[in-house]
Amino acid sequence: MATSFWHPFANMTDVKDKSFTIVRGEGNYVFDKDGKGYFDATASLWYANAGYGRPEIVDAIKAQADTLTCYSTFGDITNEPIEELADFVAQRSPMANSKVFFVSGGGDAIETAAKLSRKFFVELGQSQRTVIVSRKDSYHGTHGFGTSLAGIDPNRVGWGELIPDVALVDRDDPEDLLRLANSVGADKVAAIFVEPVIGAGGVHLPTEGYLERIRQITKEIGALMIVDSVICGFGRLGYWFGPERFGVVPDMITFAKGITSGYVPLGGVVVSGEVSDPFFNRGVIFRHGPTYAGHPLAAAAGIANCTFLEKEGLIKRGEALEGHLKEALDGSSDSPLIEEVRGGLGLLGAIEFSKERRQVDPGVMGRVQMEMRSRGFLVRPLVSSIAVSPPLTATEDELERLGSAFVDALKAADR
Numbered sequence: 001m002a003t004s005f006w007h008p009f010a011n012m013t014d015v016k017d018k019s020f021t022i023v024r025g026e027g028n029y030v031f032d033k034d035g036k037g038y039f040d041a042t043a044s045l046w047y048a049n050a051g052y053g054r055p056e057i058v059d060a061i062k063a064q065a066d067t068l069t070c071y072s073t074f075g076d077i078t079n080e081p082i083e084e085l086a087d088f089v090a091q092r093s094p095m096a097n098s099k100v101f102f103v104s105g106g107g108d109a110i111e112t113a114a115k116l117s118r119k120f121f122v123e124l125g126q127s128q129r130t131v132i133v134s135r136k137d138s139y140h141g142t143h144g145f146g147t148s149l150a151g152i153d154p155n156r157v158g159w160g161e162l163i164p165d166v167a168l169v170d171r172d173d174p175e176d177l178l179r180l181a182n183s184v185g186a187d188k189v190a191a192i193f194v195e196p197v198i199g200a201g202g203v204h205l206p207t208e209g210y211l212e213r214i215r216q217i218t219k220e221i222g223a224l225m226i227v228d229s230v231i232c233g234f235g236r237l238g239y240w241f242g243p244e245r246f247g248v249v250p251d252m253i254t255f256a257k258g259i260t261s262g263y264v265p266l267g268g269v270v271v272s273g274e275v276s277d278p279f280f281n282r283g284v285i286f287r288h289g290p291t292y293a294g295h296p297l298a299a300a301a302g303i304a305n306c307t308f309l310e311k312e313g314l315i316k317r318g319e320a321l322e323g324h325l326k327e328a329l330d331g332s333s334d335s336p337l338i339e340e341v342r343g344g345l346g347l348l349g350a351i352e353f354s355k356e357r358r359q360v361d362p363g364v365m366g367r368v369q370m371e372m373r374s375r376g377f378l379v380r381p382l383v384s385s386i387a388v389s390p391p392l393t394a395t396e397d398e399l400e401r402l403g404s405a406f407v408d409a410l411k412a413a414d415r
Contacts, residue, residue: 020373025052028391028398030378038373041388041402042380046199046231046348047257050308051393057263060304064297073102073294081299088306089259089270092240094249097273099280102266102299104292106230106256107141109267110193113226113252114145115288116269117191120224123278129223130165131184133192137171137201140193140228149193152201152383171204174213178221186221191251196242199231202385203342203350211246224251224275230267234258235309235392237346238319241270245319251275261305266298314392318347324396325349325388328403335410337364348389350382351406358384364413371409377402 002016024031028051031037040048050057068079082102090098101116103109114132121129134140138151148163150156151171167184169192170176181189194214198204211227218225227250232242234255239245241253252275256267278284292298309315326343332351333341343349353365365381372379379386388402 027051027053028394036376038376038378039390039398039402041372041377041390043389043391044262045257046236046389047262049235049258049392050261050305050314051391054261054305054308056308057261057301057304060300061263061297064300068296070292070295070297072291074289079294079296079299081296081303082294085299085302085306088303089268093253093270094241094244095251095253095270095272097276099271099273099276100268101271101286101289102268102294104290104295105265105267106254107143107146108290109230109254109256109269110140110146110149110228111143112288113193113254113269114149114191116252116271116275116286117224117226119286120275120278121190123282123284126187128188129190131167131189132165133167133169133177133180133189135171135194135198136168137198137204138193138195138228139198139200141230154383171198172207172210174210174217177214177217181217181221181223186223189221189223191224191226192218193226193228195228196232196237196246197345197348199348199387199389200382202352202382203348203387205342205345206246211243211248215248215250226250226252226254228254230254230256231348231389232346234306235315235318236348236389238316238322240315259306260298260301263305264295264298264301266295266302309392317392321347321392321394321396321399324399325390328399329388329406331403332406332410335407335414337368337410337414342385347392347394348387350385350387352385355384367413368409371412372405375405375409377405
């Protein structure tokens with residue numbers, strides 16, 4: 001019987017009759033309905049940083065459910081878990097006097113930061129600053145602003161007219177931001193969104209000095225720098241958020257995914273004291289927020305997860321394992337299917353497929369994915385590459401076996 005469930009980012013003509021059902025997770029593995037285990041080489045969608053079935057997180061969720069499952073935080077209402085988590089996040093922020101606006105996920109966080117960047121300048125008397133910039137190949141979710149900011153063409157096209165005053169700049173050349181500012185008017189630019197490492201666009205590492213130069217340019221033109229750490233945060237790059245690794249202090253940081261390791265949906269925006277000042281000290285109301293902002297059950301999961309990541313030393317593990325993952329993936333570089341192996345900055349990487357091979361053999365990436373699955377490894381095809389981002393609890397042995405499986409899968413799929 002065909003499913004009634006409409007899968008995200010799926011060709012339902014194919015999926016409706018042959019879905020892949022996962023029923024259980026434990027440690028770094030998930031299991032299908034037949035009991036077969038798979039190493040989760042993608043941490044689901046980049047988020048299962050702590051792995052699955054951690055009793056510390058599960059017990060915290062249960063305990064919170066026994067007291068207060070949910071209640072709105074609009075107006076003056078709050079709850080103890082969200083206050084605790086906000087303090088925890090703010091204290092680890094690279095920005096001074098940080099405030100934290102909680103939402104339900106990464107897409108919500110992008111919407112929040114984009115709207116806040118424009119509202120901030122309205123309150124400064126610079127309402128002409130409406131242009132929001134992103135980079136080619138970037139991914140910022142699929143909400144209104146996220147779709148408009150998309151640097152991945154298939155995610156951006158086919159929707160009709162999108163949000164105006166949004167612009168794309170080169171992925172690797174920071175001076176392209178300055179050229180754009182000179183073209184549209186530096187006083188028109190509100191903000192640029194920057195992923196420390198571009199994730200869903202193919203795991204593209206920043207060029208030397210890229211983030212540092214972007215920070216300089218935003219200061220020169222009076223715009224905000226918003227770091228999208230939805231993928232790169234909570235240990236993925238070896239730091240709480242990611243920009244710290246480059247010595248960069250932005251104006252806002254969007255986050256989600258790793259803050260709860262996916263146990264409960266949660267996201268948010270860390271906002272500098274300067275940007276939050278009109279709202280905290282001048283009586284300006286930010287008329288924005290999802291229904292579940294500040295959800296106590298999600299907050300309890302976040303507290304337990306972040307405590308676990310810190311206590312177990314997992315935040316630094318993303319940096320400690322990056323060389324091992326890159327070395328494991330490098331074994332695929334000899335395959336005639338592969339054009340490039342990317343990695344070495346955080347616990348994420350990708351193998352890029354030859355453009356010529358993809359053109360004559362469009363199904364090759366899907367075959368490699370299935371060959372990996374048959375070997376007990378879950379990986380994720382992107383536009384032109386296959387990406388990996390294992391849990392921070394992954395072992396060196398598991399990474400080595402992942403690399404060996406790729407070598408075998410590429411050989412089996414090369415036909």
